[in-house]
Amino acid sequence: MGGRDPWVCVRLARDRAGGFCVRARPDRAIRGMASMPREIRNLALIGxxxxxxxxxxxxxxxxxAFEFVDTDALIEAAAGMSIPEIFAREGEPGFREWERKIVRTLAERSRTVIATGGGLPTYGDHLEQLKQHSLVVCLWASPEVLYERVRHHDHRPLLRTPDPLARIRELLARREPYYRxxxxLIQTEHRPIREVAAQVVHAFRIHQQSVV
Incomplete structure (x- = not known):
C-alpha cells in the first residue's frame, strides 16, 4: 500500500464466526459493520x-469521552513490577499469567478504550473475551515500519535479540491470524495518529448506531 494512499484495509465481521477484508474508502467500507449484531460497551485496540x-x-x-486503559499498565500496577522486571523474574509464562488475570477484569468495564499488549490476543480465549464487550480494532503496519517505530525502545523484552527486525517478522507472522x-483492521502506515484515531472513533460510532 502506497505511502499516501487514502484507502485503508478494513475487515468487516458480519458476525462473530466470520468476516471479510476489503480495500475500500473508510467512510464506505465501515458501513458494512451495520450487520454486526452484538452490543458492545468498550473499544479494544489490538496489534x-x-x-x-x-x-x-x-x-x-x-x-x-471514554476512560483509557493500557493492559500493560494494569499488569504493572497489579504486579507491582515493570514489564521488564516481570519478564526477568517470572519469564514470559509469568507475564502471560498476569495478562490472563487482567483480561478477566475487563468485562467489568464500560465506556473504556482498551489498548492491549501485542501478544494478548494470541493466548487462551483472550480475543473472544474482548469481543464479548468490545469492538475489536486491529492497527496494522508492516514489519519494516514497526521496526523503525520501536528500534530505539530497548525496554521491549521480546526485542532484546541480535536481529530485532527478524524477530518482528517472526512474531508478526505468528500473530497475524489472530490480528485478522x-x-x-486499519492500516496505519504513513498516516498521522489523529487520522487513525478519527477512523477508529468513526468505526465505533457506526457500530453503536447499528445496534440502537
Missing amino acids: FMGSGKTAVGRMAAAQL QADV
Missing part, C-alpha cells in the same frame, strides 16, 4: 508493538 495502540487509544478515548480476527 503489534509500535502499531500505535496507546497513542491512538488515548486520542480516541478523548474524542469519545478483529472486527476492523
Whole structure:
C-alpha cells in the first residue's frame, strides 16, 4: 500500500464466526459493520508493538469521552513490577499469567478504550473475551515500519535479540491470524495518529448506531 494512499484495509465481521477484508474508502467500507449484531460497551485496540495502540487509544478515548486503559499498565500496577522486571523474574509464562488475570477484569468495564499488549490476543480465549464487550480494532503496519517505530525502545523484552527486525517478522507472522480476527483492521502506515484515531472513533460510532 502506497505511502499516501487514502484507502485503508478494513475487515468487516458480519458476525462473530466470520468476516471479510476489503480495500475500500473508510467512510464506505465501515458501513458494512451495520450487520454486526452484538452490543458492545468498550473499544479494544489490538496489534503489534509500535502499531500505535496507546497513542491512538488515548486520542480516541478523548474524542469519545471514554476512560483509557493500557493492559500493560494494569499488569504493572497489579504486579507491582515493570514489564521488564516481570519478564526477568517470572519469564514470559509469568507475564502471560498476569495478562490472563487482567483480561478477566475487563468485562467489568464500560465506556473504556482498551489498548492491549501485542501478544494478548494470541493466548487462551483472550480475543473472544474482548469481543464479548468490545469492538475489536486491529492497527496494522508492516514489519519494516514497526521496526523503525520501536528500534530505539530497548525496554521491549521480546526485542532484546541480535536481529530485532527478524524477530518482528517472526512474531508478526505468528500473530497475524489472530490480528485478522478483529472486527476492523486499519492500516496505519504513513498516516498521522489523529487520522487513525478519527477512523477508529468513526468505526465505533457506526457500530453503536447499528445496534440502537
